[in-house]
Each structure stands twice: as C-alpha cells, then as structure tokens.
Amino acid sequence: DGGITQSPKYLFRKEGQNVTLSCEQNLNHDAMYWYRQDPGQGLRLIYYSQIVNDFQKGDIAEGYSVSREKKESFPLTVTSAQKNPTAFYLCASNRLTGHGYTFGSGTRLTVV
Amino acid sequence: AQKVTQAQTEISVVEKEDVTLDCVYETRDTTYYLFWYKQPPSGELVFLIRRNSFDEQNEISGRYSWNFQKSTSSFNFTITASQVVDSAVYFCALSEAREGAQKLVFGQGTRLTINP
Numbered sequence: 387d388g389g390i391t392q393s394p395k396y397l398f399r400k401e402g403q404n405v406t407l408s409c410e411q412n413l414n415h416d417a418m419y420w421y422r423q424d425p426g427q428g429l430r431l432i433y434y435s436q437i438v439n440d441f442q443k444g445d446i447a448e449g450y451s452v453s454r455e456k457k458e459s460f461p462l463t464v465t466s467a468q469k470n471p472t473a474f475y476l477c478a479s480n481r482l483t484g485h486g487y488t489f490g491s492g493t494r495l496t497v498v
Numbered sequence: 499a500q501k502v503t504q505a506q507t508e509i510s511v512v513e514k515e516d517v518t519l520d521c522v523y524e525t526r527d528t529t530y531y532l533f534w535y536k537q538p539p540s541g542e543l544v545f546l547i548r549r550n551s552f553d554e555q556n557e558i559s560g561r562y563s564w565n566f567q568k569s570t571s572s573f574n575f576t577i578t579a580s581q582v583v584d585s586a587v588y589f590c591a592l593s594e595a596r597e598g599a600q601k602l603v604f605g606q607g608t609r610l611t612i613n614p
Contacts, residue, residue: 428604
C-alpha cells in the first residue's frame with residue numbers, strides 16, 4: 387500500500403547534536419512538507435518542497451535544514467541551532483493540484 | 499495573513515450525544531480550501547474532508563457533517579451520536595487554492611473525549 391514512512395518513531399538527542407529525521411513516500415506525490423507540533427498547539431510549517439532539488443522555508447525554519455535529492459525522500463535535520471527542538475514532527479505530501487495531504491505517523495524528538 | 503481559530507480547547511461528552519466543533523478562519527484570498535483532520539493517540543493525521551471556498555453546500559458523511567458559512571467565515575464540524583472511537587484531537591486547516599505546493603495553516607486543535 388502507498389503511504390508515507392517516517393523513522394524513527396522516537397528519537398532522543400543530546401544538546402548540541404544534529405539529528406536527521408527520515409521521511410519517505412511511495413505515492414508519487416510532487417510536494418512534501420515538514421510540520422512541527424507542540425503540546426496543545428496546532429501544526430506549524432518548517433519547510434516544504436514542490437520538486438526535486440528545490441525547497442522553501444516555512445514559518446519556523448530557523449535551526450532546521452532539509453534536502454530533496456529524490457522525489458520520494460525529504461529528510462529533515464534538526465541542528466544544534468534549534469533552541470527548543472523537543473516536539474512531534476510530521477511529514478506530509480500531496481499532488482500539486484489541491485488534493486488533501488497524506489501524513490506520516492510522526493517522529494517524537496526529545497532532547498535529553 | 500491566514501489564520502484559523504478553534505476556540506474550544508477541550509470538549510467532553512457522553513457517548514451518543516451530538517457534538518459540534520467550531521472553526522473560524524481569516525483569509526484575504528477569494529479562493530481557498532478548508533480541511534478537517536483527526537489525530538488519534540497514535541499521532542497520525544487522518545484526512546476527513548476538504549471544501550473549496552466556492553462550494554458552500556453542507557456535507558454529510560455517515561455520522562459526520564460539516565457546515566460551511568462563508569458569511570461568517572466558519573466551517574463547523576458536527577458528530578452525531580458520538581462514539582468512544584471518536585475521541586481524538588481534531589484540527590481545522592486552511593490553504594490557498596493555487597497551483598504548486600499548498601501550505602496548510604492549522605488551528606490549535608480541539609481535544610474531544612467521548613465518555614462511555
């Protein structure tokens with residue numbers, strides 16, 4: 387079945403370390419997105435990409451970086467510059483024609 | 499700027515009661531999409547509905563119904579005869595309707611608890 391796979395499900399990071407969250411989709415979707423969710427809050431957009439080798443900053447891009455070398459993959463790196471990285475991260479994708487998103491099951495990142 | 503407000507942070511009802519989740523939005527766009535998503539404890543967002551701003555017809559899907567009123571910028575969601583399995587966090591969201599990637603703007607979410 388087609389879908390989005392995020393890994394790992396849980397991730398622990400020491401302060402000062404960079405960490406990369408994986409997002410893979412086999413839906414042949416053009417656009418991919420990363421959202422961050424904090425407790426009791428809605429999702430906020432970090433980065434998004436419409437095509438391979440192109441991506442744009444969302445509302446809270448500081449301290450994060452992404453790449454889009456393949457259509458199927460959109461990894462997110464949480465750098466040491468991100469001051470408060472503990473959160474739930476959701477990856478999503480859709481076609482460029484206004485259809486609803488498909489979301490992954492998320493990665494819960496905790497800084498220890 | 500676009501904004502979505504879900505004023506109800508938490509709602510708790512007894513099973514079989516009807517419950518309405520409110521959603522109010524702000525946008526300067528004349529064409530846009532509105533969405534509702536369900537987030538069960540597992541964390542994944544489940545797509546429920548997408549509504550185009552040109553289509554103000556209400557929609558019913560089983561026990562779920564949606565009331566879109568452009569005049570009041572509201573897109574409310576009603577669950578009829580609620581069940582324990584409806585317990586989740588529900589998000590209302592808004593996006594531009596244009597070619598290319600559509601960024602979703604989410605409300606804060608409403609945590610719905612259905613008690614047996």
